[in-house]
Amino acid sequence: MFKGVKPILYAGREVWPLIEGGKGVAVSNHMSSGAWAAAGGIGTVSAVNADSYDPTGKIIPQVYKSRTRRERHDELVQYAIDGAVDQVRRAFEMANGKGAININVLWEMGGAQRVLHGVLERTRGMVAGVTCGAGMPYKLSEIAASYNVNYLPIISSARAFRALWKRAYSKASEWLAAVVYEDPWLAGGHNGLSNAEDPLKPEDPYPRVKALRETMREGGIADSVPIVMAGGVWYLRDWENWIDNPELGQIAFQFGTRPLLTRESPIPEGWKNRLMTLEDGDILLHRFSPTGFYSSAVRNTFLRGLEARSDRQIAFSGEAAGDHQFQLDVGVKGRNFWVTRNDLLRAREWDAQGFTVALKTPDNTLVFTTPDERDMIRKDQADCMGCLSQCGFSSWADTETNSTGRLADPRSFCIQKTLQDIAHGGPVDDNLMFAGHGAFNFKTDPFYSNGFVPTVKQLVDRILTGD
Numbered sequence: 001m002f003k004g005v006k007p008i009l010y011a012g013r014e015v016w017p018l019i020e021g022g023k024g025v026a027v028s029n030h031m032s033s034g035a036w037a038a039a040g041g042i043g044t045v046s047a048v049n050a051d052s053y054d055p056t057g058k059i060i061p062q063v064y065k066s067r068t069r070r071e072r073h074d075e076l077v078q079y080a081i082d083g084a085v086d087q088v089r090r091a092f093e094m095a096n097g098k099g100a101i102n103i104n105v106l107w108e109m110g111g112a113q114r115v116l117h118g119v120l121e122r123t124r125g126m127v128a129g130v131t132c133g134a135g136m137p138y139k140l141s142e143i144a145a146s147y148n149v150n151y152l153p154i155i156s157s158a159r160a161f162r163a164l165w166k167r168a169y170s171k172a173s174e175w176l177a178a179v180v181y182e183d184p185w186l187a188g189g190h191n192g193l194s195n196a197e198d199p200l201k202p203e204d205p206y207p208r209v210k211a212l213r214e215t216m217r218e219g220g221i222a223d224s225v226p227i228v229m230a231g232g233v234w235y236l237r238d239w240e241n242w243i244d245n246p247e248l249g250q251i252a253f254q255f256g257t258r259p260l261l262t263r264e265s266p267i268p269e270g271w272k273n274r275l276m277t278l279e280d281g282d283i284l285l286h287r288f289s290p291t292g293f294y295s296s297a298v299r300n301t302f303l304r305g306l307e308a309r310s311d312r313q314i315a316f317s318g319e320a321a322g323d324h325q326f327q328l329d330v331g332v333k334g335r336n337f338w339v340t341r342n343d344l345l346r347a348r349e350w351d352a353q354g355f356t357v358a359l360k361t362p363d364n365t366l367v368f369t370t371p372d373e374r375d376m377i378r379k380d381q382a383d384c385m386g387c388l389s390q391c392g393f394s395s396w397a398d399t400e401t402n403s404t405g406r407l408a409d410p411r412s413f414c415i416q417k418t419l420q421d422i423a424h425g426g427p428v429d430d431n432l433m434f435a436g437h438g439a440f441n442f443k444t445d446p447f448y449s450n451g452f453v454p455t456v457k458q459l460v461d462r463i464l465t466g467d
Helices: 030-038 069-095 112-122 140-146 158-167 169-175 205-218 236-242 269-275 301-311 341-352 371-382 415-423 446-451 456-464
Strands: 008-010 013-015 018-020 042-046 100-106 129-133 150-155 179-182 189-191 227-230 251-255 283-286 294-298 313-315 357-360 365-369
Touching (some): 018 456, 030 069, 042 069, 112 129, 112 140, 140 169, 179 205, 341 365, 357 371, 365 371
Parallel strands (some): 100 129
Antiparallel strands (some): 008 013, 357 365
């Protein structure tokens, strides 16, 4: 018999210790988060390029009219603020005084601090807390505290939290509402794997979370401040030994993937249908994201294309040296690139298959593409609107020079373009489809048998049973 979870006190009210994971670019919107809060949990509106609406209730397409990247970046920030404000207001109304509404931002998104200030200024009294990860958000506590709002940093190790606590969070400790531990091997979206961790060797989260609690205790943080387990959470019964465990203190649970498949979830039907077909192993932990972070997504045609592009890659030298004694005679139109004999033969083979264009990467390699693929890459790079603070794909940086100082990387992709497209009805196989590594459970969990799609309330009630 599952012993169950008990309500916790959050933002001055009792809520279930169940948090909807924030999913950016129009996925965690007011419909899903408002319904989650109305069911007694903590709903999360994504403030990452959220949709805003015209007076008739139609989504306003995010079209960029300015000629320069800096001006387009300002347009993007305004879209983000207006959209998140719209979503928070609607979610708050839907919640009708129940549960709580958080917002989620990525620290490495372009204009993150401007967006946070803009949203919190216009939603006073509606937002209970800010969850934030993807980077080291030192200023999160300062910004949240200035609006009397809780903050919930998303981290993947005790070491990361210790650094944040010592540098900034200890100065605004009263607004620290929870610490989200996001499993870097199992969570969907961007993951916090460090260089010291092996992406192919997942670690048990229990000792990592225990170490996090010990670090929090060292800082004088009470055990009543929850650690939120995120990534890999499906059935609460699998986590029963975490509940009321004195080693771990108060534990809450975040669900990012399961809320994708509800009636209120705004993702298109094609995406929902695809989720029901996934097998164990269909989610890929990869490094193609222009953020430079690892991330987890469905290994569909889009990701397979990026894998194949990266495989069509050879190292080169600007002059004959070492093993690089053979001048490349395909893909480079007379420019001087010296390669190994084996790589010369591979390049000729790719050229014969139609991959006739070689593009330089920042790592002194060449990737071979088709002319059409080259044109798409170049256009997407030219259309950049600075959606990240640093983008490997376009070389944009949110700095005075607006440049990373590195060559734009053709092995990556425009993340803004593909996430906007899939969220608004674009083909699910030809776009980036984030999901956690437990998404295969949609196919095997009896709750979803015969294609059943629950309401958010039905899902929350089901989760509370342990299933």
